[in-house]
Amino acid sequence: MRVTVIGGGPAGMAAALSAKRAGAEEVLLLERAERLGGVLPQCIHTGFGVSYFKEDLTGPEFAERLERLVAKAGVEVWLNSIALQAFPDRQLLVSTRLGLRALRPDVLIFAVGARERPRGAIAIPGDRPAGVFTAGTAQYMTNIQGLQVGREFFILGSGDIGLIMARRFTLEGLIVHGVAELMPFPGGLSRNVQQCLRDYAIPLYLSHTVTGVRGKQRVEAVTVAPVDPNGYPLRDQERTYAVDSLILSVGLLPEAELLRQAGLTMAPETGGPAVDQYYQCEREGIFAVGNGVAIWDLADNVAETAEVAGRAAVLCPPGRGWARVEGRGGIRVVIPQRWRLEDRDLVLHFRAGKPTIAPRLRVTCKGQLLARRGYAALRPAEMEEIRIPAEKLAMVEAGDLVVLELEEGSGG
Amino acid sequence: MVGAAIFRELCRFPLRVLLLDQLHDVGGGASRANTAILHGGFDPLPGTLMSSLNVEGLRLWSSWSRQLDVEVEWCGSLVLATDDEELAAIGDLCLRGRKARVPTVFLLRDALLNREPNLAAEVKGGLFAPVSGLINPFQAVIALVGNGLANGGELALGERVLGLRKIPEGIEVQTSKRTLPTRFLFNAAGVEADHLMHLAGEDWFSITPRRGQYHVLDKSIGHLVRHVLFPAPRKLGKGIVVTRTIHGNLMIGPNAEDLDESDLLTTREGLQAVLAGAKKLIPFPFERYLVAQFSGLRAVSSTGDFHLGPAHAFPGVFHAAGIKSPGLTAAPAIARRLVEMWQERMDLAGHKEVIAQKMDWDPTFRFPPKLSECSLGDRDRLIRENPSYGRIVCRCEGISEGEVREAIRMQPGATDLDGIKRRCRPTTGRCQGGFCTPRLVEILAQERGAPLSSITKFGEASRLTWRDNREPSGCE
Known part of the structure; x- marks a missing residue:
């Protein structure tokens, strides 16, 4: 049996590993970046692996462990390889640095992850200067590229990556003026609200939103206002924060485009495909795992879903x-x-x-x-x-x- | 767009031509923020320059787009009416179109629904103009400039005109960087063309910047419309349009706000108005598919028409001012007309040698390969020749590292992120650069031999990062 897994993050690695362990002869893992790990290498904080490896690890450590297991199990890995198109019959068109490749595995597992909602998705009005980043982009630039993306920050959205970055910037000696959250409750895990904001006395403004961005070249200020119960900003209570960066942590969405091409219908509540308890989609032989199905709390959850799917892909009777x-x-x-x-x-x-x-x-x-x-x-x-x-x-x-x-x- | 078209046309002749722009890339003004439509030409009042140049420009684009490798799509347009008053207004347009010799067809609701199944229930009838469509405005400017450069023209960016002085040999242009003597000056300064006219001693003309805001929407709903959809005409411009972009996104806008000073803000109210306007034509929950917002400025002239021609009191200066919509469509015709005026002057002055086209003038321009337009076989071949075409950096639009490198190396090449975006589209997709921005910064830094921390979004102080923590001294 030939299994192809699209995406070399925690979900893809775990799926490939478990498919191989369950007895699949050929398992191919496709990763578009130049290394495995997905988003993990940029997550240099701890909190990974507590349930999957029974040990508290950083993101890069978690990725390295999985990567070693994947290599040892004999999974074939193609880096710099992106699936351009997927068809309902599991045919796959892949772009690699050696040319285009067409594949048709017996089982196709999508482990395509999620993307962040950008500024445009929530239509924050104002100028369009440099200095507006999604939290994950800022995290990549800070932790992987070693760049200082700004000096004074305001963060919109209390998703986990935003909270983690609030702490990260603070540890870098930079100033985080506050975090605004549209909803009356935080979007991230309670432990992150405590450990990333409260422990560093960074204010969290619930039921608030950013109403504008100012600055012709680089961000010079953002305006923030409380919202009424319907989410409309109360402009008369607007406050201005003089910052050079606005960080957005306003939600993740499964990257569902390839799955849509493969003829799968999406569940509106998750933005990902509808799956069964083995993460098989509505078509036989097509599975979807990790944040490409729905946004999970932890990389551990993501890996666990993938393990279920990888095994089922090989062993499950119709x-x-x-x-x-x-x-x-x-x-x-x-x-x-x-x-x-x-x-x-x-x-x-x-x-x-x-x-x-x-x-x-x-x-x-x-x-x-x-x-x-x-x-x-x-x-x-x-x-x-x-x-x-x-x-x-x-x-x-x-x-x-x-x-x-x-x-x-x-x-x- | 107008300046680039004039540049291309002037480079046909044995002249030294310099294209000057105050921004750090070409096409950074109104050319980059507009509805990107090739207008049919039935809308402007017959007898105006706007009318004749629109029709002529449309005709020229059909050949120039092929010569210059610019993406156009002749999808046709519909002007839609929801009540009797609007139906009457459309009738007027139809007559205007007839005078301007623009073919149009009046369609009742049933016939409209065959063309546009998603129309609002209120739409009663509409005017169909088959010869109109979409263009890639970013590419158009770059191709025009690239063609001029290949034919011997020169380009100076980030340089602003501060003053003009008459000298015996012609004109002395004082810029923010130097003093430039020249024989002729063509003013295509967009919303600032009136400023340049003032410098040339003409106060009778003024420009009001009219701001229009837009929403760009997800490609997954690009199929909602097939044509460019206009509402029946109103006082301030053509109303809120529902259209596709040439790359398949849905786009709605613009609203219209007259400003005292140029300001490219978007506002909550403006963007809401755009959504409301679009829903009158296509009732759809657009707000669930938002990708980006932007605003652009239209240069509305005090005369109500384009102003083309030599300066009244400043020999050697030619103006193209007040070029609002349909300026993008009319641009080739504007350039032709202005260059003809210049030729007449030269002819009268006995300088026949400079108005004869160069023997080696090449009308064509080719962009570097675009993978999305290649056949699979060509694409495979490209990757085998150059593996960087196999590495996709922009996953939303499927743009490869090779395409990004070529966008930087081409003439005129990109020097910042917006420059790359306008040449080959990374950061324009759903994630709006979330994944590719760090990659683009790396590639740009590598190609330019510059530190990562020096990379900007659109030149000057639009820096993306403050410093590189890996360099001990930083890079302040």
Whole structure:
């Protein structure tokens, strides 16, 4: 069996590794950059690998470990190789430094990662000078290229990379004037809010947004205003910050273009393809893993999803039908969106739409309760899970709808 | 665009021609921020320069675009009416078009829907102009200048004209860098053309910068429209247009705001107005597909028409002023007309030798290879000859390292990030440079033999970074 994995980040490496270990004869890993690792080499902070390697590592260390395992397992790696086009029959057109290549593997695993939403996606008005960066771009330039992208910063969006960069800039001796978050709650993990902002006394302005950028050549100032409950800025309360850089951490989106070309439909809540519990897409032999499916909290989660898919790509018998899975009533994202009928427990990953204290979650199908669980709290920034026992799932048939929702009256 | 077209035309003759621009790249003014449409020519009032030069310019572009390797697409345009008043206005346009000999067809709703299935329910009828379309305006300027350079012209960037003085041999131009003696001066200074006219002693003409804001939208919704869609005409310009760019993005805009001083801000209100205007033609949740916003300035003249011709009291100076829309379409005709005026003068003065075209003048220009336009076989061959064509740096638009290097090496070459963007498009895609900016900075620094920290977005003080932490002294 020939397996081709697109993307050499943590998801792609983990998928290739597990496919190889599961017995695939030929596993090819395509990476467009000049090295494996994806975004990991620029993530020089710790917090990686706690669950996957049972050890607290930095991003580059996590990448190196996986890379060594990939090499040892005998995975073929093509660097500087980008998939230009993917077709529904798993044909793939790849551009390499040696020429174009056409491939048609038995199994295709997309591990294409995510991209950051840029300024244009949220239409921040004002001038268009140099000095507006997405957090990941600033992180690459700071940590990989060794460049100082600015001296005084304002950060819009409290996504994890933005929080990490707030700390990073501070450690570089630069000034971070504040972080504004449109929502009334932070977008990043609680531990990052604590360790990257509070520990360094960087103010976090919830329900605030950047209303303008000023500066004809380089950013000279940004204006920031609180927003009303509908997200409209209250311009009379606008404040001006004299900074030379605006950093954006306003969300990640799965890079779904190739998958769309391959004829896969996208789930609107995630921006990625709909997958089953083995991360197989709606077409046999096509899998999608990692942040290319949905945005996960940690590289560890990403690697774990990929491991499941890599193994399933080789070992899984054809399914005997699928049921749909849907989140409702306060549940924003559910992975998987499809359940391949089988006699095993099912773990659903989900995100709440807003912070909720002491909620109870229930999973039902055709009016029957499959699982129920209480949580101390749910936060949109944190992906949670619920396990449904196999015996409960026995009543679910192909074409059925499994619904995940918060119980009314629960939470606050 | 106008200056570049004049430059190309002047370089046909045995002259020393210098193209001067205050910015750090060519085409950095109105040419880079407009609707990028080749207008049919039915809109301007018949009898005006705008009308005749639009029609002539359109005809010239169809041959110049082939000579100069400039991307155009003749997709046609529709002017749409939603009520009786607008239908009447469209009727007027149809008559104007007839006078200007521009073919147009009036279509009722059903026929429109065959052409544009996504039209708003309110649209009652429209005017179809088949001979109009889209152009790549960035490429057009670069090709015009590149053609002039290849034919012996010279280029000076980052140099602003501060004063003009009459001298016995012609004109002395005081720039921000030097004093330049010249026999002739062609003024194509865009929104600042009136300023240059003042320097030449003419106060009767003035230009109001009219700002227009735009949204560029994702390629995935580029198929929403097939033609350029205009609303029925209003007082301030042609209204908010729904169109595609030549590379397949949807684009909506511009609104119209008259300014006292040039200012390229976008505003929340302006951008909202653009969305609202576009939805009147195509009801669609555009705001979910935003990619970029920009604004451009149109040079609106106090006379309501283009002004072309020799200066009244300053021998040797020729003006092309007040060139707003359809200036992009008219640019080749403007250049031809102005150069003809100059030729007449030279003829009368007995200088026949300089108005005969050079024997070796080459009308053509070729851009370096564009992978997206190559067949797979050609692409494969290119990569085998030069592996850098196999390494994609801009993943959204699929632009290779080789293309970026050629954009820097070509004449006129890119010297900053926006220059690369205008030549071969990296940073124009969905991620807006999130992934490729660091790569482009590296390639540019390498090609120019300059430190990473010296790279700018568009010259001068638009630096991307403050210093290189790896250099012990930094690079302040």
